[in-house]
Amino acid sequence: MNQSIRQGKKLSLILAAFLLVLTACGGGSNKGSDASASPSPSSSAAASPQASAKEEASPSASAEKVTIEYWQYEFPAKVDLINELIQEFQTLHPNITVKQTNFPYDQYSQKVATLVPAGKGPDIINLYYGWLPQYVASGYLQPLPEDAFPPAQIESDYYPLVSAAKLDGAYYAIPTAVRTLALFYNKDLFAKAQIAQPPATWEELVESAKKLTEKDAKGQFVIEGFAWEPGSQLHHWFRDGLLPQAGGQDLSEDRRKVLWDDSPAGLEAFRYLLDFAITHKTGINGFYNDDSNAFKTGHAAINVDGSFRLGSFKKDAPDLNYGIAPLPAYKSQSAPASFWANAIPKNVQGAKLEAAKEFLKFLTSKEVQEKWVEKVGELPAQKAVGSQDKYAGDEKLGPFIKQLDYSKAHFFIDENQERALIVNAANEVLLNNVPVEQAFKDLVAKTQKIYDDYWAKQDKK
Amino acid sequence: MIAQAIRLTARKSRELLGFRLSYRTQRYLFIYLVLAFPLLYFLGTRLLPILYAFNVSVREWDLLSQEKPYVGFANFTALFEDEVFRKSIVNTLIYVLVGVPGQLAVGLAVALLLHNVRRFRGLFRTIYFIPYVTSAVAVSWVFRWILMRNGWLNETLLGLGLEPQLFLQSPRQAIYLVILTIIWQSIGFQMLVFLTGLEGVPRMYYDAAAIDGAGPWRRFRHVTLPLLNPVIVFSVVIGAISYLQTFGQVLSMTNGEPLNSTRTIVLHVYALAFQRFQMGSAAAATVILFVMILALTLLQFKLVRRKVEY
Numbered sequence: 209m210n211q212s213i214r215q216g217k218k219l220s221l222i223l224a225a226f227l228l229v230l231t232a233c234g235g236g237s238n239k240g241s242d243a244s245a246s247p248s249p250s251s252s253a254a255a256s257p258q259a260s261a262k263e264e265a266s267p268s269a270s271a272e273k274v275t276i277e278y279w280q281y282e283f284p285a286k287v288d289l290i291n292e293l294i295q296e297f298q299t300l301h302p303n304i305t306v307k308q309t310n311f312p313y314d315q316y317s318q319k320v321a322t323l324v325p326a327g328k329g330p331d332i333i334n335l336y337y338g339w340l341p342q343y344v345a346s347g348y349l350q351p352l353p354e355d356a357f358p359p360a361q362i363e364s365d366y367y368p369l370v371s372a373a374k375l376d377g378a379y380y381a382i383p384t385a386v387r388t389l390a391l392f393y394n395k396d397l398f399a400k401a402q403i404a405q406p407p408a409t410w411e412e413l414v415e416s417a418k419k420l421t422e423k424d425a426k427g428q429f430v431i432e433g434f435a436w437e438p439g440s441q442l443h444h445w446f447r448d449g450l451l452p453q454a455g456g457q458d459l460s461e462d463r464r465k466v467l468w469d470d471s472p473a474g475l476e477a478f479r480y481l482l483d484f485a486i487t488h489k490t491g492i493n494g495f496y497n498d499d500s501n502a503f504k505t506g507h508a509a510i511n512v513d514g515s516f517r518l519g520s521f522k523k524d525a526p527d528l529n530y531g532i533a534p535l536p537a538y539k540s541q542s543a544p545a546s547f548w549a550n551a552i553p554k555n556v557q558g559a560k561l562e563a564a565k566e567f568l569k570f571l572t573s574k575e576v577q578e579k580w581v582e583k584v585g586e587l588p589a590q591k592a593v594g595s596q597d598k599y600a601g602d603e604k605l606g607p608f609i610k611q612l613d614y615s616k617a618h619f620f621i622d623e624n625q626e627r628a629l630i631v632n633a634a635n636e637v638l639l640n641n642v643p644v645e646q647a648f649k650d651l652v653a654k655t656q657k658i659y660d661d662y663w664a665k666q667d668k669k
Numbered sequence: 670m671i672a673q674a675i676r677l678t679a680r681k682s683r684e685l686l687g688f689r690l691s692y693r694t695q696r697y698l699f700i701y702l703v704l705a706f707p708l709l710y711f712l713g714t715r716l717l718p719i720l721y722a723f724n725v726s727v728r729e730w731d732l733l734s735q736e737k738p739y740v741g742f743a744n745f746t747a748l749f750e751d752e753v754f755r756k757s758i759v760n761t762l763i764y765v766l767v768g769v770p771g772q773l774a775v776g777l778a779v780a781l782l783l784h785n786v787r788r789f790r791g792l793f794r795t796i797y798f799i800p801y802v803t804s805a806v807a808v809s810w811v812f813r814w815i816l817m818r819n820g821w822l823n824e825t826l827l828g829l830g831l832e833p834q835l836f837l838q839s840p841r842q843a844i845y846l847v848i849l850t851i852i853w854q855s856i857g858f859q860m861l862v863f864l865t866g867l868e869g870v871p872r873m874y875y876d877a878a879a880i881d882g883a884g885p886w887r888r889f890r891h892v893t894l895p896l897l898n899p900v901i902v903f904s905v906v907i908g909a910i911s912y913l914q915t916f917g918q919v920l921s922m923t924n925g926e927p928l929n930s931t932r933t934i935v936l937h938v939y940a941l942a943f944q945r946f947q948m949g950s951a952a953a954a955t956v957i958l959f960v961m962i963l964a965l966t967l968l969q970f971k972l973v974r975r976k977v978e979y
Contacts (some may be wrong), residue, residue: 318943493819
């Protein structure tokens with residue numbers, strides 16, 4: 209008995225010692241991996257004095273070989289084009305090697321957010337413009353070097369919506385291409401309803417939608433006159449389309465205050481959006497799962513969707529007979545726009561920064577923007593490229609491009625949350641019979657809170 | 670092989686410690702050493718991250734930034750002030766309170782029926798088990814299509830002259846439909862657990878009860894149920910923990926909508942961490958979930974164990 213207890217004690221002592229040794233090993237190897245994960249900043253720091261010294265000696269020739277990493281999400285057309293462009297760029301700049309890394313779209317920000325703190329960051333990163341405030345707030349990005357990208361030049365060459373990438377007076381990212389929303393309309397269904405022209409005004413849209421709607425004997429939708437999915441694109445339509453068209457304003461100049469209820473325009477725009485589902489009953493959410501699916505399969509006659517959809521329709525619904533028209537106007541014209549833009553992380557310095565600048569200049573050049581339109585189908589970000597007749601006169605691209613001059617890109621603090629608030633406000637009215645005025649008031653207050661929280665954090669810094 | 674390994678450990682330990690260990694001690698030492706490796710792995714990949722989460726929960730950490738200032742309990746107070754998070758706590762409790770009894774009842778019913786048949790038992794068991802090994806995302810999407818506004822179920826209802834339902838678009842129905850999907854998927858697992866339990870109940874107890882004049886219900890109530898108690902305790906604990914962590918089906922079927930009526934704590938954690946990058950708040954929410962799981966498990970052990978009667 210006694211002996212076994214003693215033995216047990218001995219055993220546990222041995223085990224404890226063993227554990228200690230092992231954990232010590234673990235700690236040691238951890239430190240090792242930390243050290244090996246960090247060379248990107250440390251090696252670039254080590255390389256930077258060398259590089260700058262060389263530049264002083266002979267500014268044009270930097271004989272040193274540099275490898276930079278480019279990150280973007282996995283979209284086959286974009287990945288292929290970037291690979292092609294990298295080849296071209298490397299023949300022009302034999303000392304620079306560019307490596308492309310991709311992540312699936314729906315995990316993109318997750319992957320970026322988890323890999324970057326681990327020290328595995330890119331030298332150029334492609335980000336959705338709506339994420340920029342978060343990335344800038346966390347101090348991850350550096351402003352675009354002004355010698356390579358003078359703000360004045362960006363403002364004169366690019367479509368005005370690109371200013372959404374300007375934060376605290378500096379541009380943090382620059383796009384190759386942009387996207388706008390427009391009306392997609394099914395030409396066959398229009399012919400069937402004997403409507404000659406796509407609707408050009410708010411009123412015409414309501415009339416056409418009513419005429420195009422088809423229901424069965426039990427009152428169920430067979431064809432939606434106007435697809436209604438607030439969570440897809442319609443929340444953008446409200447902020448950057450309907451609201452300014454009705455004479456309202458989105459945000460204050462300093463982007464701190466939500467001005468939707470500053471004039472009656474906001475409520476008018478919100479009510480117009482909801483009326484399609486509640487009063488006119490020309491469409492409803494969840495019909496054939498979502499709006500683009502309903503339109504693609506010929507079960508919705510009109511839809512508000514983006515230029516990014518053209519490519520997938522070409523592939524998935526080659527027989528769909530549809531046209532594109534600018535968004536219907538009210539007191540003025542306005543269309544939502546968005547873009548993915550390239551940015552440079554803060555820790556990119558020295559030779560790598562120089563190489564990143566070169567590659568970014570190449571990516572935003574006119575030639576690449578043209579290739580981007582042709583291969584990816586997104587719209588050119590520079591006025592000189594977009595206004596060319598081959599694009600502006602194109603049957604499908606034209607209406608999207610024409611809207612670029614008056615398009616707007618809402619400054620998002622948090623796209624997911626801001627979208628959810630509009631969807632919820634619509635659902636409160638639709639499902640819980642909350643009065644529109646009340647739902648709208650709550651929507652403005654809750655959206656304002658997101659801005660207040662963000663700016664409170666910014667001001668603390 | 671093993672004997673050799675034991676001798677090796679013995680030699681090493683003698684060199685290290687300077688005294689000889691008995692063969693038995695050597696053997697135990699070897700066994701414990703082998704057992705220690707998975708334990709270390711568990712410590713490294715499970716326990717340490719949990720402890721780290723506690724640390725993060727009292728900090729403000731924007732995933733992309735290098736600084737993690739200490740903010741005390743600010744993350745927790747902010748969470749409890751957030752009506753969406755409070756709603757997700759209530760929802761999570763609904764998932765547990767409806768899901769666990771539902772899953773147990775259906776699983777037990779299927780197991781009892783299968784226990785009483787001999788032919789095709791294997792076939793049925795396999796069929797019932799298939800959903801359990803099917804991807805949750807695939808199952809969710811199939812149910813989503815069945816429950817779509819103009820989907821198969823609504824068409825059937827209309828065909829029968831009934832009103833179509835909102836289903837997943839309805840803030841009142843959606844959560845129960847998600848629970849139903851999860852139950853459907855876990856029937857196989859639950860059935861297998863109960864079948865194993867039922868095999869362990871000796872036949873003679875039933876015979877004795879039958880001789881004493883007990884009908885089927887009384888035999889079930891007074892023989893089957895009490896003897897299944899350990900299996901039920903196990904199922905309730907495992908079920909409650911898994912329903913507390915409901916995530917995949919919600920993400921694929923409703924993404925927490927409509928009006929946050931299906932949002933769970935884990936879905937909220939996911940949104941906080943990977944959509945808003947607020948790791949501090951996300952960690953605080955996981956700590957709250959951890960406390961809930963711990964409390965519920967302890968409570969269940971107390972409540973359900975007491976009922977054991979022999």
